[in-house]
Every structure is written in structure tokens, then in C-alpha cells.
Amino acid sequence: MDTNFQPVAQRGPRGKYRQHSLEFKRALVEMTLQPGVSVARLAREHGVNANQVFTWRKLYEAGQLVAAAPAQSSDLLPVVVATQEQVPESEAATGTITLEIGRVRLRIEGQANAATLAQVLERVLR
Structure with a gap:
């Protein structure tokens, strides 16, 4: 060094x-x-x-001494949004998106869809 x-x-x-x-x-x-x-x-x-x-x-x-940098592809986990036909009926009406960054937790409950996920990721990755 x-x-x-x-x-x-x-x-x-x-x-x-x-x-x-x-x-x-x-x-x-x-x-x-x-x-x-x-x-x-x-x-x-x-x-x-x-x-x-x-x-x-x-x-x-604590991971707080880092520069705010744009997320790289290796920083994200793969996400799959299933269509209504692929999801059991008991799970179709509810869903949860939880994002944890440091000490901040964002939780979105309700039916998850591609538009909601895209909007959340767009805001977080700014």
C-alpha cells in the first residue's frame, strides 16, 4: 500500500x-x-x-465510510417478478418488497408488480 x-x-x-x-x-x-x-x-x-x-x-x-457511488451490477441480487398465473392464489393479493441500506429499511407491502419494482429501483439507484 x-x-x-x-x-x-x-x-x-x-x-x-x-x-x-x-x-x-x-x-x-x-x-x-x-x-x-x-x-x-x-x-x-x-x-x-x-x-x-x-x-x-x-x-x-460499520460500512459508513464509503463514497456514494452508482450501484454496480455485482451489488444487486437477481429479481424475478412472477405473472398472476405463476403465483399461487393465496400469495397473489399480497407481497412485500424490503430494501435495507445501512440502517435504513424501506418496506413496500401489497401486490408487487414490475412497474412498482422498476419505480422503487429507479429511486434507490439515483
């Missing part, structure tokens, strides 16, 4: 506080996850408080 990078810190609207890019945070956290690396030493070398690096590690482990 290349450790020759410079933080891109911008002053926030409140004044002296720095805002580091997600790439910088991820790179620093990934370096701290290597065996035998001192978080305090690495933070000091990059001009960051060690407590801040530990906070970034928690966010990284």
Missing part, C-alpha cells in the same frame, strides 16, 4: 476545523488495520488526532 499521500483538508464554515476527504479517511483507516501499526503514531504523522482516527475506524467497520 502506498503511504505517500497528502490530506486534502478544507476549512469548514465554522472556522479552524478541517474536513478530510473520504479517500483520505479510508486510506488512513486501512493503514491502521495492518498488523503492528500504531494508530497514534500514524495519526501524528498525518496531522490528525488519534481519537478522530478511532472514530473513522468505527465508521469504516
Whole structure:
């Protein structure tokens, strides 16, 4: 891993506080996850408080330290929408679409159809 990078810190609207890019945070956290690396030493070398690096590690482990990127085909599961003839009558009137992204859960109940699914996926993948 290349450790020759410079933080891109911008002053926030409140004044002296720095805002580091997600790439910088991820790179620093990934370096701290290597065996035998001192978080305090690495933070000091990059001009960051060690407590801040530990906070970034928690966010990284929770999957919250990622850039919002368009979903790739490998990120999605295959979806099949069955026609009325293929679905047993007891299940035809109801259905559920549940999407979980991080701590957010979207649940749509009712008869699932291709138009509803397409609309939900279009909104989520923006």
C-alpha cells in the first residue's frame, strides 16, 4: 500500500476545523488495520488526532465510510417478478418488497408488480 499521500483538508464554515476527504479517511483507516501499526503514531504523522482516527475506524467497520457511488451490477441480487398465473392464489393479493441500506429499511407491502419494482429501483439507484 502506498503511504505517500497528502490530506486534502478544507476549512469548514465554522472556522479552524478541517474536513478530510473520504479517500483520505479510508486510506488512513486501512493503514491502521495492518498488523503492528500504531494508530497514534500514524495519526501524528498525518496531522490528525488519534481519537478522530478511532472514530473513522468505527465508521469504516460499520460500512459508513464509503463514497456514494452508482450501484454496480455485482451489488444487486437477481429479481424475478412472477405473472398472476405463476403465483399461487393465496400469495397473489399480497407481497412485500424490503430494501435495507445501512440502517435504513424501506418496506413496500401489497401486490408487487414490475412497474412498482422498476419505480422503487429507479429511486434507490439515483
